[in-house]
Amino acid sequence: MIDLVIVGAGPAGLGAAISAAENRLEVCVIDEFVKPGGRLLGQLHEEPDGKWVNGIAEAQKHYERAIQLGVNIKCGVSVYDLKKLENGWCVYTTDKAIESKCLLLATGASETPIPVPGWTLPGVMSIGAAQIMGNVHRVKPGEKGVIIGVNVLSVAxxxxxxxxxxxxxxxxxxxxSLVSGNAANPEKMMASLLRLSHLAPSPLIRFGGKWVSPKLGARLYPKNGFKMWDIPIQLRKTALEILGENQVEGVRIAEISATGKVVSGTEKTVSADFVCIAGGLTPLSELAAVAGCSFCYVPELGGHVPLHNEFMQTNLTGLYVAGNITGVESAKVARAQGTVAGLAIARELNTLADHADEKIDAAIAGVIETRRHAIIQFQPGIEKAHTxxxxxxxxxxxxTILN
Structure with a gap:
């Protein structure tokens, strides 16, 4: 029986593996993808200070550090079942069953699909799939595309x-629709867009983001939208249908009012050879459910999340969670949460050396600080929701918690 199995080799999983291995734990990381890094692999963006973030390079750095510490990383292996043992966990994988004293689930998040007429045509994909195609596999999803869904993910x-x-x-x-919910409401999406205004290349948009209310902004929003990086963001237009015979050929769109009602007589078709659907992210928590975790529904965190504390402990002995399974946030927050989990598990297994509590408290403070300074916030009220x-x-x- 090894000390720790981690499911998920993204920023949370690798962060936890490093902090646990640095404290003398025997660690095995399992991920169903063929490369470690998780969502880091698809990231390539410029931050407001002009620094470029290359997710592949970041993932490689974490991977090399983990390997240096003796972490066993198994990629291309899926986990299909978990069983609680008297003194640990048994993790059933497509390779073999592994027994461990503790288990960390760092499975990340999945995309929420929004059904659109014509969405089964070849050339329709999730926004995350397009990101992986372009940034990881270096293959264009197409030459000319339309993105359905205005949110943090789609704009980035x-x-x-x-x-x-x-x-x-x-x-x-x-x-x-019942599925699209607030994603089809211009006022709600205006609020989401205003939270991204600080990333806009236009000084006018950055200024407006500080002073315009979502309701007023949706009503004043121009029918043809604003452009960020020369990309039209159109809160007053909706996708009615994806068109094509054997593949995507275009999208039938129409103008909508500030409350989301289609304006009759405004329909037209725009040509495209691929379409991305961006419905947002939801914590990927099926394995936590299989394990028997208690859950809470928290909209600010993306949906149902395993009940856990600031040490990333669940209500089940020896089972921890970290990263987007605990709420949809940035890769930096996930990495910081992984560090907390790794240290907390080392403390549980009595390998965390001097000043254990101080080290974990400092790591928890690091999560809070990273969250407060995150460039992108997927939802408002995240910090309060975690508390x-x-x-x-x-x-x-x-x-009870003593404040």
Whole structure:
């Protein structure tokens, strides 16, 4: 029986593996993808200070450090079941069953699909799939595309696709439905867009983002939208249908009011050879459910998340979580959470040396600081949501948090 199995080789999983191995734990990391790095692999962007972030290089750096520390990383291996043992966990994989004293789930997040008429045509994909094609496999998803869904993910990846030499014709909203929910509401999406205004290349948009209310902004938003990096972001247009015979050939769109109602007589078709659907992200928590974790539904964190505390402990002995499974945030926050989890597990297994509590407290403070200074916030109120989630964890155990 080894000390720790980590499911997920993204920033959280690798961060945890490094901090655990630095404290003398025997660690095995499992990931179903053929390369370690998780969502880091698809990231390539310029930060406001002009520094470029190359996710592949970041992932390689973390991977090399983990290997140097003796971490066993198994890629191309899937986990299909978990079983609680008397003194640990058994992780069932497509390679073999592995027993460990502790288990960390760092499975990340999955994209939320939004059904659009014609979405089964070849050339329709999720926005994350397009990112992986361009940044990881170096293959263009197409020459001219339309993105359905205005959110943090779609705007950021649209810029990355542009850097791949792809023309983005438009980023616009889906039609209102039970599935699309707020994603089809111009006022709600205006609020989301205003949280990204500090990244805009235009001083006018950056200034407006500080002073314009979402409701007023949606009503004043020009029908043809604003451009960021020469990409039209159109909150007053919606995608009615994806068109094509054997593959994507275009998208039928229409103008909408500030409340999301289609304006009759405004329909037209724009040509495109691929379409990306950006429905946002949801914590990928199926394995936590299989394990028997308690869950909480927290909209600010992306949906149902395993109940856990600030040490990344769940309500099950020896089971920890870190990264986007605990709430959709940036890779930097996930990496910081992984560090906390690795240290907390080392403390549980009595290998964390002098000043253990101080080291973990410092790491927790690092998560909070990283979250507060994150360039991109997927949802408002994330910090408060985490605090409330931790309160619920202790309440479920009959304990209270002393502020």
């Amino acid at each position: 990846i649209a810029r990355e696709l542009q850097l791949c030499g792809v023309h983005i014709e438009s980023i616009l909203l889906p039609q209102p 409330e989630l931790h309160r619920r964890f202790y309440e479920s155990r009959g304990e």
